Amino acid sequence: MINIRNVSKVFPMESGDFAALRNNEIHIRKGEFVAIMGPSGSGKSTLLQLIGGLDLPTSGDVVVDGVKLNALNEKERTLFRRTKVGFVFQNYQLLPMMTASENIALSLAANKTPKEEIRKTVQRLLKEVNLEGKGDQFPSQLSGGQQQRVAIARALAMKPGLILADEPTGNLDGQNGRDILQLLSRLSREEQMTIVMVTHDRQAAKAADRIIVIRDGEVAQDGLEGGEAV
Template structure:
């Protein structure tokens, strides 16, 4: 599903170049639930952005679902993200002026799906994440756990093959955090969606099939276990 070959990412800074990732090789199988862990600044979120096509590597190749992202232009990468990848972020990134239904259906609207199809898909997704009856509410009227479930429903709208979650439980209390992890696990097991989750929380990481450790921009050899 995901293959990184000698992938590096270097950022040009005022004080000089900063190397966020150093020639990493990584393989993730289709249908795996992967947790990525490591200290702050180790390169976890940068890795997630490269896998999702939000950025391009300085060197090396990133291939996701058979598509080599290096070979795509910005428009093609945007289409790739819309149709194949669902993103879930720590701060939810819902649009406050839109209702729950409008947030969930955003990518469907952007792809000019018929309104009847959007309504049907949104209703199903809200049922799937146990948010029936919340369609007409706004994000500010929801709890943090409910907002994160809206974000997951939105990520699922285009039936992606891959979900990338960056600290999805970071702003939630324990009960809501556990609910989100159960939802991601269910989507992985029942829908076969590959899930790659960045987390600082060792307990959250235990939900995954495999833990990948990153330190100083490098994948740690032998770090691929749940222990």
């Protein structure tokens, strides 16, 4: 599903070039739930941005579902992100003036999906993330855990094969965090979605099938087993 081939990412700075990633090789199978760990500034979030087509490598290839992202132009990468990848962030990034249902429907509306299909899809997703009856509520009326569930439902709207989650439990208490990890694990196991999650939390990483540790822009460890109950 994901092939990172000899990928480096260098950022030019006044004090000299900064290599956020250095010559990395990573391969992730379809349906695999992978946690990426590492200290702040290690390059893990940069890697997530490259996999999602939000940025391009300085050298090497990023291939996702057979598509070489660094060979696409900006318009093509935007379409790729919109249809192939679901993003989940630590701070939810919900639009406060829209209800839960309207937030979930955003990508569907952007792709000119018929209104009745949008309605049915939103209702299905609310049920899937255990938020039935909450569709008319605004983000401010929902708990942090509920807002993150809305964000996951929004990420699932276009039926992506890949979910990229950047610290998805970072703002949640213990139980809500465990609930989100269980949901991601179920999506990987039952829906065969590939999930790549950046986290600094060792306990959260244990929910994944596999743990990759990045230090100083390089893969320091790959293949540490997760899969523990959360």
